[in-house]
Amino acid sequence: MDTIISQFFEGIRTPFLNFVACFFSVFGETLFLIVGICLIYWLVDKRWGERLVVVTFSSISLGTCLKGLVARPRPYAAGVVTRVEVDNPIISTMSLNATQSFPSGHSIMGGSLFTSTLLTYRKKKWLWVFCPIMILGVMTSRLYLGVHFFTDVLAGACIGVLFSVLWDIVYRVFPKKKTLMLVVFAILSIVFTCITPTKNMFEQCGCMCAAAIAIPVQEKFVRFENAKGVKNRIFRALVGIVCVGLVYGLFSYLPFAFLKQYGWKLVKYFLTVLVGALLVPYLFVKLKI
DSSP states (O other): OHHHHHHHHHHTOOHHHHHHHHHHHGGGOHHHHHHHHHHIIIIIOHHHHHHHHHHHHHHHHHHHHHHHHHOOOOTTTTTSSOOOOOBSSSOBSSSSOTTOOSSOHHHHHHHHHHHHHHHHTTTOTTHHHHHHHHHHHHHHHHHHTTSOOHHHHHHHHHHHHHHHHHHHHHHHHOGGGHHHHHHHHHHHHHHHHHHSOOHHHHHHHHHHHHHHHHHHHIIIIIOOOOOOSHHHHHHHHHHHHHHHHHHHHHHHHSOOHHHHTTTHHHHHHHHHHHIIIIIHHHHHHHHTO
8 A cells, every 4th residue: 555655646746746745844844843833932822832842842752763663764765666856955855864764753743733733722613624734734745755655654643643632631631740741751752862872863852851851940930921012022033043043053063073972963952942942031031022
């Protein structure tokens, strides 16, 4: 079945559909999600942004570990189909690990992002149509591009949805257990990294551990409020982007050779998320913006 479905999508490729597939795939890109979630957290709705942080980072940590354990060749690497060759700063199919097909990380993130959004605003009826369409769009885009099998995207979406439901129960029914759950998933991410010490796993471990620290500390000591007004949002966006950009850029362009030997990706993403989720909100409070 996997082969038949992959070859079907290869047979319907057109330049326009290439563009559509790339559009939906963007919603599963790690950098896009980090930037998008930060902007939601700072400028739109703190509660929504926080839930997106915990759901996406915890679910993708499990998915990244499974990728390393299963080590399934991607469809193009297995000779089933060719891939659509895309390589730009936003999305790339050329830099993927050829043996990390199962499960689909993009589908995990798409399932997490849109299911969590739906559960956060469950009273908005239009989301019950929009969010499933977006999840299916992300899943289909990975099939179309030739970088995942059907079972990869199905498993990925299921992981994203299940983690969204799990965290929704925590937030609604057991809110006092949230910090404990964050600690548990941070520990699990460290265990996953020891089991599969890949570059992506170090990144996800850094993100999850930073979130487990930043969210409880922010709630207890910082307690920033949602942005109010256009001017307020503009100042917040400038402060946040500068702070996170400086940290991310520092580790991207300076030659930290000693860190590269000992999981420098973990340090880079840990500090990036810690700054975005804790230091930046602290500055909002101190600057009164």
